[in-house]
Amino acid sequence: MINFEEELKKFKPSLEVEEAEEAIYNKNLDDMTDVLQEMLKEARRVQR
Amino acid sequence: MSSYSKILQFSNFYYNKGLICAEVHDMSGAIDNLSKSLRYNKNNIDARNLLGLCYYEIGECVFALREWVISINIKSEDNLAAEYIDDIQPDITRTGKFSQCIKKYNQALLYANEGNEDLAIVQLKRVIGINPKFVKAALLLGLLYIHNEQYKEAVNVLEAIAKVDANNTTLIRYLKEAREELAKKDEKKSKGKKTITDDGTVAYISENDTIIKPSHFRDNATLNTMVNIIFGLVVGILIGVFLIVPGVKREASRESAQKLVDANNNIATKNAAIKDYQDKINDLTKKLNALSDSEESTNTNMSFYKNLLAMYVSFNNGEYREAGEALSKINEDSIEPDYKDIYEKLKNQVNDKYCQMLYAEAGGNYNQGNYEDAIVVFEKIIQLNPTYGDGNALYFLAQSYRLTGDNQKAITYYQRLINECPDSAKAANAKSHLERLTK
Incomplete structure (x- = not known):
């Protein structure tokens, strides 16, 4: 049985077109390569 | 194989999975896989462009735009994303189709949260009318229909959107619930159904009992006729009070809700237009100020050169007092x-x-x-x-x-x-x- 109130809470307002710029700037673009590079840097720092 | 090649391979693997999902209209699956592909390699342009297309397909044009803009930033030449952005450009202006859709959806969500479900349903119907593939709007409309026990409408809306995003888990849940409730309703109806037997008698089935009524019933007594007439009148009045009046009231309420939504839409469109004009006024004011500043600066320079020239002429003519007075008027900052x-x-x-x-x-x-x-x-x-x-x-x-x-x-x-x-x-x-x- 669906709980209407709970389901309704899951709906969030859509981003409006005026907010697109903000959405682009806030997007986290890190990928696996960035994570690996960060790990290597960390490892080198620990070795020193 | 180097780690980097492995990463690229994973990215391509998820891209291929995403592509397959997109081909069978499983947009949720496609978005999930393509996002994973980009987690492995953010420079996978095909995956990013396809992710944008998937967002666009389910009506999330801001997210689509975001992915395409990032895609163009990564690869500015020979990139399909530029064409996609050009194509949707007219629809994402302030008064464009998608902008209006999003505004109306947000308004409908607000209505729903405030308990104005009728208004929310009217608004969402309009949204679906403008963009029949807006999954979020269809889901919300389906939920509201289920809550209002309009299961048939819910099933229709949800089945239509299932053609766009077949494996959306929320959609599947809602659809299951709506179908089950609809089946229960149909079952109840069939239990009270009447059947006419071969000998002309009418049989009513209620729960486990069968009620049989003779096919002809004769009663010529005047009293009975009168009683029947009065009974008919009472039933008529009751039908009027309990069936027709609520219907008329509902219709009036629906019409007023429709008018309210129309008025809200007009206000939203006019607000957008006013904002446009306000922006233009601000731009023009800025330009005017810039021109005034430039004119002021030109006047200051002119005054400086006039005084300088007057000073020089007076000095050459031996009029030292005039030369000195002209010198005192010169603004040395303008030199x-x-x-x-x-x-x-x-x-x-x-x-x-x-x-x-x-x-x-x-x-x-x-x-x-x-x-x-x-x-x-x-x-x-x-x-x-x-x-x-x-x-x-x-x-x-x-x-x-x-x-x-x-x-x-x-x-x-x-x-x-x-x-x-x-x-x-x-x-x-x-x-x-x-x-x-x-x-």
Whole structure:
């Protein structure tokens, strides 16, 4: 049985077109390569 | 194989999975896989462009735009994302199709949260009318229908959107619930159904009981006829009160809700237009201010060159007073750095001649005992050159003040002479006057 109130809470307002710029700037673009590079840097720092 | 190649391979694997999902209209699955692909390799342009397309397909045009803009930033040439953005450009302006869709959806969500479900349903129907693939709007509409026990409408809306995003888990849940409730409703209806048997009798099935009514019923008694007529009238009135009136009320309420939504839409569109005009006014005001600043600066420059020219002409004609007065009007901040040296030389020449003239005039006034006039002219000299005449201008200014009885100012200027020209011929006299005045 669906709980209407709970389901309704899951709906969030859509981003409006005026907010697109903000959405682009806030997007986290890190990928696996960035994570690996960060790990290597960390490892080198620990070795020193 | 290097780690980097493995990462790229994973990215391509998820891209291929995403592509397969997109081909079978499983947009949720496609978005999930393509996002994973980009987590492995953010520069996978095909995956990013396809992710944008998937977002676009489910009506999330802001996210689509975001992915395409990032895609163009990564690879600016020979990129399909540029074409996609060009294609949707007219629809994402403030009054464009998608912008209106999003605004109306947000408004509907607000209505739903405030408990105005009728208004929310009307608004969402419009959203679906504009963009039938807007999954979020269809899901919300389906949920509202389920809550209002309009299961058939819910099933219709949800089945239509299932063609766009077949494996959306929320959609599947809602659809299952709506279908189950619809089936229960149908079952209840069929339980109360009447059947006509071969011998002409009518049978009603209610729960486990079968009620059989004869096919003909004769009663000629007048009383019974009257009772039947009254009973018919009562039933008619009851039907009117309980069935027709609520229907009319519902219709009126629906119409007023429709009008309210129309009015809200008009207000939203007009607000958008007003904002556009406001932006234009701001732009024009900025331009006007810039032009005013530029005009002001031009006027300042013009005034500077006029005064400079007047000074030069007067100086060449030997009119040193006029030259000096023109010099005092010049705003030195307006001089361009390249001409500063030339200006300084000219200024010194003019000031020398002007001071000479003023000193002669002031001396004449002093000798004739016109100390008030002498003070005015000596003050001018001090402003132009504080130590003029090896401090003589300062000394005679102090003297003039002393002789007019203004001892306080006389003390100030004697002190200045002692401080600024300690080796001058008049410094010793100034000291003795100062001692006398300060006793």
